[in-house]
Amino acid sequence: MSPESPVVELVGAGFAYEDGPPVLDGVSFAVPRGRAMALLGRNGSGKTTLLRLLSGGLRVGRGRLLLDGEQVSYDRKGLTRLRTTVQLVVQDPDDQLFAASVEQDVSFGPMNLGLPREEVRARVAEALEALDIVALADRPTHLLSYGQRKRAAIAGAVAMRPRVLIMDEPTAGLDPHGQERLLEALARLRAAGTTVVMATHDVDLALRWADDAAVLSPQGLRTGPIAELLADDALLDAARLRRPWGMAVAAVLRAQGLLDEGAAGPRTPEELDAWVAAR
Numbered sequence: 001m002s003p004e005s006p007v008v009e010l011v012g013a014g015f016a017y018e019d020g021p022p023v024l025d026g027v028s029f030a031v032p033r034g035r036a037m038a039l040l041g042r043n044g045s046g047k048t049t050l051l052r053l054l055s056g057g058l059r060v061g062r063g064r065l066l067l068d069g070e071q072v073s074y075d076r077k078g079l080t081r082l083r084t085t086v087q088l089v090v091q092d093p094d095d096q097l098f099a100a101s102v103e104q105d106v107s108f109g110p111m112n113l114g115l116p117r118e119e120v121r122a123r124v125a126e127a128l129e130a131l132d133i134v135a136l137a138d139r140p141t142h143l144l145s146y147g148q149r150k151r152a153a154i155a156g157a158v159a160m161r162p163r164v165l166i167m168d169e170p171t172a173g174l175d176p177h178g179q180e181r182l183l184e185a186l187a188r189l190r191a192a193g194t195t196v197v198m199a200t201h202d203v204d205l206a207l208r209w210a211d212d213a214a215v216l217s218p219q220g221l222r223t224g225p226i227a228e229l230l231a232d233d234a235l236l237d238a239a240r241l242r243r244p245w246g247m248a249v250a251a252v253l254r255a256q257g258l259l260d261e262g263a264a265g266p267r268t269p270e271e272l273d274a275w276v277a278a279r
């Protein structure tokens, strides 16, 4: 299998909630191995629904879900195979956390895999460290702040060491330091080979972090290199997305003849600084 062949893939997927109109209709969405992918779209466009279909929490009504090119059967065996490969961190941490303490919550998944106690302990320590919540290990989850609960929920998925980590708006509610810590943790996971998909409303974060974008709009789902899709004003309009800061800066630089037409612009203030310094 090529390095970028999809790990999970929806093919012609359709889905409607009970008695509701179709949320997704004939959507094909491949998550290529090793990539960082941002899923963007307005409220109610179907991001959460799509992520739940990919991780097996919802069952495709029409179309197929493939894991490593093989159709997923929604029986116990198929779902176990899917869930040990793909981990979803849901939008609201209160839908995910249930154990009495942070440590118990994070260890629940690895323990359920039947791993030896030492291995569970090592994974939990690693996940708490990655999310910067070591000091919260013994705290009751229900007494944590929202951002702390969010990090604890992500740690629970990280401790499963999934090949694909899917997160639904993981940075919403995190302070700037927490966001940076999360991005650092994701960079380490990616270096270790984890594929990461993130739904977000933050186009600046998406541009900076992701390789690829998947944009849901009334015209359907478009996927492609993030810098290309977020430079497409018609697509941004259709999906009601703001133009990322970096794209706006690049447009100004191009209009002033300071940046070549085809050249990529800076994605962050730091990159702009470096670009100016290098001139």
Ligand SMILES: Nc1ncnc2c1ncn2[C@@H]1O[C@H](COP(=O)(O)OP(=O)(O)OP(=O)(O)O)[C@@H](O)[C@H]1O
Binding pocket: 017, 018, 020, 023, 041, 042, 043, 044, 045, 046, 047, 048, 049, 050, 091
């Ligand atoms: N459990 C449900 N039952 C019925 N309809 C639902 C359910 N969950 C979502 N929907 C509907 O499906 C559509 C897509 O919702 P979804 O939660 O996937 O959107 P989203 O892109 O994640 O939005 P947001 O940015 O607000 O998180 C919406 O019209 C929503 O009202």
Ligand SMILES: [Mg+2]
Binding pocket: 047, 048, 049, 091, 168
């Ligand atoms: Mg959502």
